[in-house]
Amino acid sequence: MKLRTLSTAILLTFTVTGAMAQSAADMGAGRRPHKESVFPLKPTDQEAAAAQISARLLTRFHYDAQPLDDAMSAKIYDAYIKALDGDKMQFTQADLAKLKPYRTQLDDAIWNSDLSAPFDIFNLYVQRAIQHWTYARSLLAKGFDFNTHEVYQYDRKKADWAPDDVALNDLWRKRTMNDWLRLKLAGKKDDEIRALLEKRYNGYIERTKQVDDQDAFQSFMTAYAETTDPHTDYLGPREAEQFDIMMRLSLEGIGAQLMLRDDYVAIAELVPGGPAIKSNKLHLGDRIAAVGQGTEGPMVDVIGWRLDDVVNLIRGKKGSTVRLDVIPADKGLDAKPERIALVRQKIQVEDMAASKKIIEIKDAKGAHKIGVIDLPSFYSDFDGRQDGDKNYKSATRDVAKLIGELKQAGVEGIVMDLRDDGGGSLTEANQMTGLFIDKGPVVQVRDSRGHVDVQGDDQAGMAWDGPLAVLVNRGSASASEIFTAAIKDYGRGIIIGNPTFGKGTVQNLVNLDRIAQTHGDKSQFGELKMTIAEFFRINGGSTQLKGVTPDIEYPRTGAEKDYGESTYDNALPWTQIAPAEYQPVANIQPYLATLKGEHDARVAQSPAWKLMLDELAAYQKLRDKTSVSLNYAQREAERKQLDAQQAEFRARHKLLDGKNAKGDDDAAQLDDGLDPNERSLKSVLKEEKDVKNARNKPDPELRETAHVLADAYDLIHANQTLAGQVLPYGGKMGNAWLKPAVTVVVKHGPSPAPAGSTGGHGH
Incomplete structure (x- = not known):
């Protein structure tokens, strides 16, 4: 971050x-x-x-x-x-x-x-x-x-x-x-x-x-x-430049993702709303032969160039013109290129923005709607914010909007899916926590002099005061761990998944051009992302090395052996400081054992969970290998064995998932021996599409997390005393998400934030 x-x-x-x-x-x-x-x-x-x-x-x-x-x-x-x-x-x-x-x-x-x-x-x-x-x-x-x-x-x-x-x-x-x-x-x-x-x-x-x-x-x-x-x-x-793009989730260009195909840079994807797709002149697979700046500048032949160099020529200031000589995908390489002029615009990288969906849970206890917010990173457009751009990208503002939409849809619990969220902005982590607590400290930051700065949310109000789960794995790091640890220390929600990465340090991005006092639009010296502080939980402990331990732990993938802070020889040691002054807003312990028991009983009978475990065991076995035989007969036998195993997995998926089964294309399941750019354009684009659609495929871990929240809702709904213990601030915040049949007596207190608001934070 x-x-x-x-x-x-x-x-x-x-x-x-x-x-x-x-x-x-x-x-x-x-x-x-x-x-x-x-x-x-x-x-x-x-x-x-x-x-x-x-x-x-x-x-x-x-x-x-x-x-x-x-x-x-x-x-x-x-x-x-x-x-x-x-x-x-x-x-x-x-x-x-x-x-x-x-x-x-x-x-x-x-x-x-x-x-x-x-x-x-x-x-x-x-x-x-x-x-x-x-x-x-x-x-x-x-x-x-x-x-x-x-x-x-x-x-x-x-x-x-x-x-x-x-x-x-x-x-x-x-x-x-x-x-x-x-x-x-x-x-x-x-x-x-x-x-x-x-x-x-x-x-x-x-x-x-x-x-x-x-x-x-x-x-x-x-x-x-x-x-x-x-x-x-x-x-x-x-x-x-690429780091800044990922933090602000925007860039200035034509709205096309590019890929390298032999000696040509080709169109891999067109961004909705961008100049490229609006022109109706660029299509997937089109190859770029030359690039020119402005309406009359010289054309530069880019055949055989590096991908990043071609990208650098095509990107540019909003409102400026770039011309492309393009060989259409459906024509041979000897075809005459078509010249296309495009005016660059600001492009939003929406694929990495927060998104939502609703999981419907039906069991013997009834039906539930659980909202899920998938957050790939804690992004923030720092420059846009400082320049007063009212529409600057902010993870917290986007999540607040999604919470409002989920409340309108009548969800009874929300899952914050932070799996593989590698972090981002410290400010966003603080403000994001503020969506789920009234106000209070979120993190302690200690600098190299030993000075400790307590940071947090000082605005009253919450965007969501109902049942909350945070789903994490080994890839959840940095800002993700700050948010997750704060939710856990406040007793605000249930942490589910695998122990997190263990990154407990803060980095400052130093622009070396400013220090060198150079001038110009483009970076010349680069930037230094330097560790300047260590952050600590409000309970005084650190996430460094140890990460955050879930309340309900899912099967480990084995990634902890070679991925995570503990795998670095020069990682800073774990330490602790005095706790900050804070009061937990709730206590999940009164129903945690019950939730664990119901989880264990459910997954023990779940074919989807058993399939996930079997696939995980097969993956770990392959991952532990370090060598292969060069004997054809032996490799062919191993391939047939692997093919039979994958065929079994596909059959089990089809029984569980029907038409949404993973791996319908048998040929894609085994190694084809090809590099990505050697595969047909059609297969490459399909693979890219499959990756982007992966969020919509059956996800046993996410569905089980939704089940846990549905169980939590049922327990709260049935027991007034329990509700007062496990809900934030003793269940006094309004509880608009509860069904009318609930018998909990709600005392007067601060009104809940209106749908779509940020809980009074003004994010």
């Missing part, structure tokens, strides 16, 4: 000389995309300046500031090598012996503004990657014997480095054999396989040749930043 405000001390302490700023401005403005880079790659003056500014910030203002010395250099070196070659398929022990002197020189490279050392490492990596893909391509002419009993270890994170080129070439031979075998098992003939892999490997080589100095610098600075702690990061100009 990020705090947008910069520290005044940071701004006053660090500047760069006017000459350096001018150099950065000149170089940043003059960069142009390219098809192939010039090797060896060399660092620019602006990158050297950005590295030095970042180091000064990290060594003085980071929450756990550490000196940039030889000891830190060794850590950066290890992280850098791991980032470049984590599978140990490029460097040999001999290579690493040659690179070893750099292990203690990376600190000097930054302080002396001489980045030749990290660039030498990156250049060797690129050289080795091209060398090995070229070697793999050379093996295709002869083919392979799949009657041997060789084994290919594809997960090499814990393996030793190959001692020399001979040993590493043998690994690449096995890798190439596996690529061939996967296609052979999928039914491809040898000539077809040879041609397909020849094209694939040529593509890998050409794309490797397109890496540029920004890629090298980004890789090195990421290694340095993440060595300080797992969540500090350097964002180069390209990455900074």
Whole structure:
């Protein structure tokens, strides 16, 4: 998560000389995309300046500031090598012996503004990657014997480095054999396989040749930043722009999502309401051959370009014009391109915004309507808010509106689905909590000096005072954990799912261009996402490392073994501070045991739950594998066994789900051996559509969570004393969501927020 405000001390302490700023401005403005880079790659003056500014910030203002010395250099070196070659398929022990002197020189490279050392490492990596893909391509002419009993270890994170080129070439031979075998098992003939892999490997080589100095610098600075702690990061100009788009859920462009298809960038999706779809001239699969700026500017040929470089040309200021030379999807590549002019507009990224649905629960106790709010992130358009844009994107404002709509629909409980919500804005986490409590502290933030700032909701009123559940998993992190922990500490709702990620730190996004005092529309130095504080629950505990433990826990996926804060070697330790002054608004303990018992009894008899467990066990078994046989007969037998297992799963889904069954397309269930851009455009678009429609497919965990809330409603509805214990503020807030038949005596108190309001917060 990020705090947008910069520290005044940071701004006053660090500047760069006017000459350096001018150099950065000149170089940043003059960069142009390219098809192939010039090797060896060399660092620019602006990158050297950005590295030095970042180091000064990290060594003085980071929450756990550490000196940039030889000891830190060794850590950066290890992280850098791991980032470049984590599978140990490029460097040999001999290579690493040659690179070893750099292990203690990376600190000097930054302080002396001489980045030749990290660039030498990156250049060797690129050289080795091209060398090995070229070697793999050379093996295709002869083919392979799949009657041997060789084994290919594809997960090499814990393996030793190959001692020399001979040993590493043998690994690449096995890798190439596996690529061939996967296609052979999928039914491809040898000539077809040879041609397909020849094209694939040529593509890998050409794309490797397109890496540029920004890629090298980004890789090195990421290694340095993440060595300080797992969540500090350097964002180069390209990455900074993308990060800001994801936070504000908007961008200025034509409203088209693009994908790479061979040498062309093609249309993958058209955003509703955007200039592209309104023109009726662009269609899925259309290929972009050239891009021009304005109504009369020159057209730039972009065939063979990197996807991000083409995207950068097409995006631009709202109201400006961009022209595209487009080859329609239904015509051959030799067809004459059609020229299309579009005026850029502000585009909302609605796919990542909060959304709602209603689950209907019917059981022996009756029928219930449970509302679900799916929140992918705690997004916020910081700039729009500061500029006074009345329609700025805000997760809290969107959720408040959805709550109002769910209340109008008569739901009896609400599930906040935060699974895989990686966080976002701290402010949004505070304000979101305020939708479900009257007012009070939400989180405590301790800075590097030990000062503790208590933040929360100080506006009276709630948007929803009825039964509440928060559904979380290992992917729920940061702002998600702040919200979830506050709901739990206040006793406001039931936490359900898996223990969360365990990220308990706060990051500040520092604009390096402001510090360097550069001018221009586009970022030149990038941004530094730096850990500046740690947050604590209002009960004094931390979510760091431990995360938030659910009240009702669902089966674990095994992700905790290699995903989550506890998997980082340099994660900050768990600590605690004094609790904040707060009063729980309710207490779920009086009916938690009953809810657990009803949950356990229900899932024990649930075919859908049993199917989910069986699929999870099969997934974990496959995920634990680190190697595969290169014997055709053995792999074919394993494939048949897997096919039979998946056929059984599909049959069980069809019995449960009918026409909505997962996996109706049998061919899509087994490995086809293809890279995504090698599949037909139709299958790629279908896969994208399936991913987006996944929210509407049967979801045993979500449905069971709705069942738990329905049980909670029934218990509250039947027992006045219990209602006074488990409802917020003793059930005195109005309870407009209760059915008229309830016998609870409601005392006078604050009126509930009207439908669609934000509970008096003015979000």
